[in-house]
Amino acid sequence: MSAPNTTPTREYLKPPVTEVGVLGWLHGNLFNTWYNSVLTILFAVVLWQVVPPFISWAFIDSVWNTPSEACRDIEGACWSIIPQNISFIIFGFFPDGEQWRPGSAMLILLGLVFFSKNSNHWKKSLGVYWLIGLIVMGTLMYGGVFGMQVVETAQWSGLPLTFMLSFFGMVAAYPLGVLLALGRQSKMPAIKTLCVVYIEMIRGVPLISLLFMSSIMFPLFLPEGITIDKVLRAQVAIILFTAAYIAEVVRGGLQAMSRGQFEAADSLGLNYNQTMRLIILPQALKIVIPPSLGILLSAFKDTSLVVIIALYDVLKTTKVTLSNPKWTGYSTEAYIFLAILYFICCYAMSSYSRKLEKSLHTGR
């Protein structure tokens, strides 16, 4: 029973080095066919030409916070343009000693926005906080009380202006867009026509022309002596513009709703308002979160167009910095900084939207 022959000991070999680990991944993905290998080599050459020079320009040979004269002699990036001019880039024409005011106003706005993200906070008290916050922000920006110097709205500039125009633009445009979309679906011909005409006309013109009209043409129609604040006009133009695009996206979401949902709501005896508010809109708006976010991101970046009506948002203040003879020629550094700034804001909005979608997912 016990055999004198032992079973041969098994040899545990190592796998071939080119099939596993890093080399294995390279072999399987980058060099698996001849054309992939050629592409890999081409990309490697391109990266070799581009990346080391960029790194030495941006990080190795660069200066970070020196007076403008020091920048003339170096080969690398002159990042000093940013720290040296930061208060003008961010706050624009706000008087020097008063810059804590727009700074605090922005912090209050960001604080309220972050606080509102948490759905546990969505109670009546949230509305009260926002109301108080808005009043405080308005007072800080305009001044006139508690010994704060008055700063006219035309002087509001830089990042506070960008945030304000885009935030209030998005918040007002969204409900308006939803109403327009519902109106366009209406069976009443007057309402439907009104909504269609509005949407198609607004979508047919660029935002620049709307800003132009609001700033130049609109005052011509006003009676003598009555002026409407320029920032308010720009704000209204942005709201009206964004609302038209939101309306079409929401209409797409409404069309995606199955008739059965309407019929189930009807058969329970819900009226139109209840059906829309409780059943249809929660589902339709959830479906169109991705394209809605796209429109809101565009609205945020389109605030840079207010330069056309002589309002100084953060893009324009950066350009003004560059027109200073001391700092001309360092536009690359300035625009890279601006791009990073916009990117941080847009990425924050985008990642919030992804989290929102995930939290609303109810396991279909």
Next chain:
Amino acid sequence: MNETEKQTAAKPDTAPIIEVNSMHKWYGDFHVLSDINLKVALGERIVICGPSGSGKSTLIRCINRLEEHQRGQIIVNGTELTNDIKNIEKVRAEVGMVFQHFNLFPHLTILENLTLGPIWVRKTPKKDADEMAMMYLEKVHIAEQALKFPGQLSGGQQQRVAIARSLCMKPEVMLFDEPTSALDPEMIKEVLDVMIDLAEEGMTMLVVTHEMGFAKSVADRVMFMDEGQVVEENNPHDFFDNPQNERTKLFLSQIL
């Protein structure tokens, strides 16, 4: 339930809960329902059968105004269905409907699906609505799923939830539009059992279905519709064993 045990809860001498008089309906030029006359007494169970396209679903959808009729009268519990939206909403709150494809609200939990109607239409306080909803969920044997979402339930479970949702509105009449046609055979039984329980408790029911076993055991009347008309109408025993009309005989031969 055999013939002797089946309670005929119908009281023919009281006013009918649903009255359809000479009703016609057109889709554009197409005459989909022709001269429909129907009286449903409180507590009656009626099964409507027929080939597809015969207008049976359209008929019951006219009763809760999901479809409009162009000629004739439909009177539900004393209220006539016209273009007056107040009448329509009044009727809809008293008539429950169960759909072929369930039509639950996917963004709400099962419990919220049930309490939505009572809270917003009948203005029931939330606590009372929750209690009532749990009671009906127990009744359809699905109480443990109360906090799940419809997408997490099987078809048979969803349909039972849909029945419970309609019951929460305490309707006078329940309409069923092919409630088991979208279900697997195993799930059909669990839904039919719930419907049989409902029938035994005296609920007035109009059921469009192909489940002839259900018709035989539960129905007070079976109506056969073809091409927009009521071709034959009889009690189940006579309907299945002794069909009068040629078209009825043809239909029965195809499905039995």
